[in-house]
Amino acid sequence: MQKKWWSREKIAARLPFLEARGAVLGAVRAFFTGCDFREVETPALQISPGMEPHLRPFATTLNEPGGASRGFYLHTSPEFAMKKLLVAGLPRIFQLARVFRDGERSDTHHPEFTMLEWYRAGDETPALIEDCRNLLCAALEAVPGRGNFTWRGRHCDPAKPWQVMSVAEAFDRYCGIDLLATAPDPLSPDAALLAEEAQRMGIAPRDEDRWEDIFFRIFLDRIEPNLGLETPTILTDYPLSMAALARPAPHDPRVADRFELFVCGLELANAFGELTDAVEQRRRFEADQKLRRELYGARVSIDEDFMAALEAGLPQSAGIALGFDRLVMLCAGAEHMEDVLWAPVDGGEGGTG
Numbered sequence: 121m122q123k124k125w126w127s128r129e130k131i132a133a134r135l136p137f138l139e140a141r142g143a144v145l146g147a148v149r150a151f152f153t154g155c156d157f158r159e160v161e162t163p164a165l166q167i168s169p170g171m172e173p174h175l176r177p178f179a180t181t182l183n184e185p186g187g188a189s190r191g192f193y194l195h196t197s198p199e200f201a202m203k204k205l206l207v208a209g210l211p212r213i214f215q216l217a218r219v220f221r222d223g224e225r226s227d228t229h230h231p232e233f234t235m236l237e238w239y240r241a242g243d244e245t246p247a248l249i250e251d252c253r254n255l256l257c258a259a260l261e262a263v264p265g266r267g268n269f270t271w272r273g274r275h276c277d278p279a280k281p282w283q284v285m286s287v288a289e290a291f292d293r294y295c296g297i298d299l300l301a302t303a304p305d306p307l308s309p310d311a312a313l314l315a316e317e318a319q320r321m322g323i324a325p326r327d328e329d330r331w332e333d334i335f336f337r338i339f340l341d342r343i344e345p346n347l348g349l350e351t352p353t354i355l356t357d358y359p360l361s362m363a364a365l366a367r368p369a370p371h372d373p374r375v376a377d378r379f380e381l382f383v384c385g386l387e388l389a390n391a392f393g394e395l396t397d398a399v400e401q402r403r404r405f406e407a408d409q410k411l412r413r414e415l416y417g418a419r420v421s422i423d424e425d426f427m428a429a430l431e432a433g434l435p436q437s438a439g440i441a442l443g444f445d446r447l448v449m450l451c452a453g454a455e456h457m458e459d460v461l462w463a464p465v466d467g468g469e470g471g472t473g
Contacts, residue, residue: 125464137459140263140452147262148236151255157212157238162201164218168423169193171405172364173412176222177420194220197441198237200426206241206437207429214238216444227456228386231465234444241435245379248391248440249354252381253282256352260451269450271384276348286357294343295321299359306360306374332362347382355380366392383450391440398430
């Protein structure tokens with residue numbers, strides 16, 4: 121019979137990874153304190169869990185003492201609440217938040233995990249890239265005997281010069297695809313054009329595939345495994361249709377002011393030059409609602425309090441979310457996320473890991 125996660129043998133086997141977790145946690149807090157950031161805490165219970173259509177939230181009911189009740193969710197990110205604090209005038213904030221995503225469990229995913237999220241009012245995304253350079257070096261230095269990030273035989277040294285390229289450059293370099301040519305309308309890219317490119321590469325699209333589905337099939341198969349090898353990769357300028365809460369890039373209206381960070385072929389962080397236009401944000405949220413209904417028959421409400429904060433005036437800001445558990449994995453040389461969790465969510469009969 122498989123041993124429980126809390127057996128002495130299981131804990132003893134994971135203890136070096138768990139000690140590394142504590143060291144990285146201390147390094148993260150010391151880094152942000154040294155950069156004049158304020159640590160904040162916001163509720164996991166929210167009216168809206170986040171609008172990304174493909175994230176499945178955990179729903180619950182809040183019952184008030186007087187008998188009133190209403191639906192709430194466990195948040196998938198603390199983003200909305202933290203941006204409200206930016207509107208309140210806090211200039212630099214960070215949070216280590218427990219976040220929740222249903223249907224996610226793999227070697228690099230867990231239904232409850234820790235998100236490190238930080239925001240800089242008055243700054244732009246290059247400041248976040250510099251934060252990432254310094255933070256990753258500090259985290260790795262906190263774990264004795266570790267000179268590089270490692271994951272599944274791949275190595276990455278954050279002290280070396282980082283690779284920076286756009287999404288379009290990555291598609292051209294690794295696939296020979298002119299990605300932006302498949303999106304003549306940046307907000308409504310052409311799935312048929314990208315499907316032709318996928319077929320040329322031997323990746324068969326399905327009849328029901330949207331442009332974004334084909335994008336990720338190509339990206340995950342042919343591009344992501346090449347990113348963050350030897351040195352971290354910053355992937356910039358995501359197509360505008362994938363902007364989420366990012367503003368259009370000032371230098372090119374076809375793309376968003378968004379980057380992602382990759383280490384050892386693993387996505388580690390996602391960053392935005394924040395969208396401050398409440399009208400445009402509502403349009404995107406409503407489009408997300410429509411897509412979620414079409415794909416999954418489900419709907420989540422827009423956080424109208426967040427919209428009110430945007431209308432009150434979100435300052436020009438840059439924000440980023442980084443998977444803390446993945447960072448610990450890379451620092452400690454662990455291959456599975458549950459190796460770096462003190463107590464994983466129980467996976468059922470026999471326990472986890």
